[in-house]
Amino acid sequence: MEAASIPPATSEPRSETSLVRRIGNQPIGRLLILPALIYAILVTQAPFLLTLWYSLQRWNLNRPERRGFAGIDNYRFLFTRDPAFPEAAFNTAAFVVTAVLASLLLGLLYAELVNHRFPGRGIVRTLLITPFLIMPAAAALTWKNQMLNPNFGVVDWLFRTALPGNISPNWLGDFPAGSIIIVLVWRWAPFMMLILLAGMQSISEEVREAVRVDGATAWQEFRDITLPHLTRFMQLGGLLGTVFIVQEIDPIYIMTKGGPGNATTTLPYLVYEKARESFNVGLGAASGVVVVLISIVIITFLLRVLNRLIQET
Amino acid sequence: MATITMRSNARRRQGGVRKESAPMLWAILAWAVGLITFFPVLYMFLTGFKTEAAAVDLPPKLFFVPTLENYRAVFSINFSPFFINSAIASLVSTLLVMVLAVPAAYGLAMYPTKKWKDVLFFFISTRFLPPAGVIVPLYIIFSDNGDPELFSHGLDLLGTMRGLIILYTAMNLPIAIWMLRSFFEEIPRDILDAARVDGAGLLREMTQIVLPMVIPGLVATIFISIIFAWNEFFFAFNLAAAGTSTVPMFMVRFVTSEGLFWAKLAASCTMAVLPIVLLGWAAQRQLVRGLSMGAVK
Numbered sequence: 001m002e003a004a005s006i007p008p009a010t011s012e013p014r015s016e017t018s019l020v021r022r023i024g025n026q027p028i029g030r031l032l033i034l035p036a037l038i039y040a041i042l043v044t045q046a047p048f049l050l051t052l053w054y055s056l057q058r059w060n061l062n063r064p065e066r067r068g069f070a071g072i073d074n075y076r077f078l079f080t081r082d083p084a085f086p087e088a089a090f091n092t093a094a095f096v097v098t099a100v101l102a103s104l105l106l107g108l109l110y111a112e113l114v115n116h117r118f119p120g121r122g123i124v125r126t127l128l129i130t131p132f133l134i135m136p137a138a139a140a141l142t143w144k145n146q147m148l149n150p151n152f153g154v155v156d157w158l159f160r161t162a163l164p165g166n167i168s169p170n171w172l173g174d175f176p177a178g179s180i181i182i183v184l185v186w187r188w189a190p191f192m193m194l195i196l197l198a199g200m201q202s203i204s205e206e207v208r209e210a211v212r213v214d215g216a217t218a219w220q221e222f223r224d225i226t227l228p229h230l231t232r233f234m235q236l237g238g239l240l241g242t243v244f245i246v247q248e249i250d251p252i253y254i255m256t257k258g259g260p261g262n263a264t265t266t267l268p269y270l271v272y273e274k275a276r277e278s279f280n281v282g283l284g285a286a287s288g289v290v291v292v293l294i295s296i297v298i299i300t301f302l303l304r305v306l307n308r309l310i311q312e313t
Numbered sequence: 314m315a316t317i318t319m320r321s322n323a324r325r326r327q328g329g330v331r332k333e334s335a336p337m338l339w340a341i342l343a344w345a346v347g348l349i350t351f352f353p354v355l356y357m358f359l360t361g362f363k364t365e366a367a368a369v370d371l372p373p374k375l376f377f378v379p380t381l382e383n384y385r386a387v388f389s390i391n392f393s394p395f396f397i398n399s400a401i402a403s404l405v406s407t408l409l410v411m412v413l414a415v416p417a418a419y420g421l422a423m424y425p426t427k428k429w430k431d432v433l434f435f436f437i438s439t440r441f442l443p444p445a446g447v448i449v450p451l452y453i454i455f456s457d458n459g460d461p462e463l464f465s466h467g468l469d470l471l472g473t474m475r476g477l478i479i480l481y482t483a484m485n486l487p488i489a490i491w492m493l494r495s496f497f498e499e500i501p502r503d504i505l506d507a508a509r510v511d512g513a514g515l516l517r518e519m520t521q522i523v524l525p526m527v528i529p530g531l532v533a534t535i536f537i538s539i540i541f542a543w544n545e546f547f548f549a550f551n552l553a554a555a556g557t558s559t560v561p562m563f564m565v566r567f568v569t570s571e572g573l574f575w576a577k578l579a580a581s582c583t584m585a586v587l588p589i590v591l592l593g594w595a596a597q598r599q600l601v602r603g604l605s606m607g608a609v610k
Binding site for chain 2: 033037040043044047048050054067117118119125126132135137189195247267268275276281284289
């Protein structure tokens with residue numbers, strides 16, 4: 001963006017030294033930003049422009065001789081003839097909304113628990129943060145096998161022994177979406193806790209004391225002081241959670257491979273499958289563009305909220 | 314320095330953890346929730362020291378005679394190259410991130426131009442775009458043939474460490490810039506002005522005054538960058554090859570193990586997560602700042 005203010009060398013017949021001097025006259029702040037800016041544009045924007053271009057091409061790697069301009073054919077195929085696409089769009093929305101809301105609620109519980117003084121508070125906070133640090137692939141494997149496996153899983157064993165009726169659900173087979181959401185929530189609730197805890201700790205102790213003097217119960221204090229103060233921290237957590245959780249494909253690949261059927265296929269996972277398992281460049285690129293367009297809607301909203309939050313601090 | 318201490322004292326007085334102790338019941342509840350949440354990690358860690366037969370034994374046992382057999386086995390099926398690849402990819406990309414992000418964040422914080430906010434938001438928008446949106450062209454331009462209609466040959470980065478490092482640098486750059494900027498902004502302007510009056514150049518200003526003050530911020534940013542690169546799956550899975558695979562690709566080998574090799578799986582999971590869990594524990598206070606893009610301090 002800043003680079004735009006420096007005219008390219010070809011635009012006017014100036015000597016090279018003049019261009020160098022012009023760059024040299026830029027405020028130092030702009031020069032410091034340039035390397036990072038150029039890097040980000042080259043590595044992230046250039047490939048996306050290519051995605052746009054390829055999405056308009058008919059190009060199958062197995063039949064390169066039939067390559068040509070396809071117009072919006074790839075998009076038309078996605079929206080009208082690809083049965084996985086609407087299902088994946090629905091799954092993405094369902095996964096993200098459920099996982100984000102559940103992580104926020106559980107994160108709120110975690111945060112309220114460790115925002116009180118008790119013996120070993122630091123250790124409990126550390127225990128609660130840990131799932132967020134676990135490599136997603138390792139977390140998905142551990143949950144898939146050691147926790148949810150219908151024969152040898154600990155969760156399953158608990159259900160069999162602790163509950164009457166010898167229920168032994170086949171978690172990944174019968175509740176594939178639920179199982180993936182459990183793992184997502186387990187990993188993202190700690191992240192919400194960190195943000196909400198920062199929010200709780202910025203509430204002044206005087207305000208708390210004032211309502212306590214007025215005889216408020218612990219619940220009233222939580223409802224009337226803590227929760228209203230946390231609104232913008234919840235917004236922030238919700239929006240960042242949305243952005244990060246949309247991008248997650250590791251638990252899906254490892255736990256269900258998008259199945260059974262398309263029951264756990266999300267849009268990013270669909271793009272990945274199309275890119276990897278078929279050789280259709282055009283179609284893969286078109287689904288990538290759609291994922292990005294949907295993300296841009298979310299991002300625009302997110303950036304507006306983020307901007308407001310930063311103005312306030 | 315005096316200003317900083319005063320400021321943080323003021324912040325501490327304003328809020329912080331509740332002063333009065335919670336009742337005993339609260340402590341029990343908090344410990345129970347903490348232990349339940351941590352249980353899968355603990356169980357994974359313990360299983361790594363069990364025999365294969367004991368690993369699938371129910372009810373789950375927390376006390377048993379430990380064995381190192383699984384760790385020996387994991388290393389004999391070549392875990393080390395994956396570990397080394399992950400270390401190289403995380404450390405080199407983090408180094409590049411810092412080389413690019415420190416000057417950029419410094420420029421944004423200390424010499425804000427009219428459009429500094431747009432620049433900052435541009436950076437963060439690149440982090441929010443799903444990698445799925447660029448994987449198709451990356452695969453093509455990273456291959457050695459490339460796209461014959463556009464270029465004579467590709468970048469030949471497919472299955473190389475360089476390819477992963479380039480992408481991880483781009484992935485962590487926005488978060489690093491946001492995080493570092495929020496640290497740079499806390500440096501009191503008076504100190505910088507005083508140094509400038511004394512005739513300190515940009516280089517001296519940065520190395521002798523600014524950097525020592527933001528070392529905790531630099532360390533936290535480095536940790537977060539390493540954590541994200543180490544745990545990354547999508548690019549590693551799609552673009553790495555046999556010799557350049559990272560730790561998550563080692564994990565993928567176990568995807569179809571139905572009750573087999575769980576102890577070895579647990580041992581390799583433990584090795585895979587250990588460096589990051591330790592880093593994360595050390596950086597837990599700064600973690601939130603990085604992940605919230607500096608919006609929460």
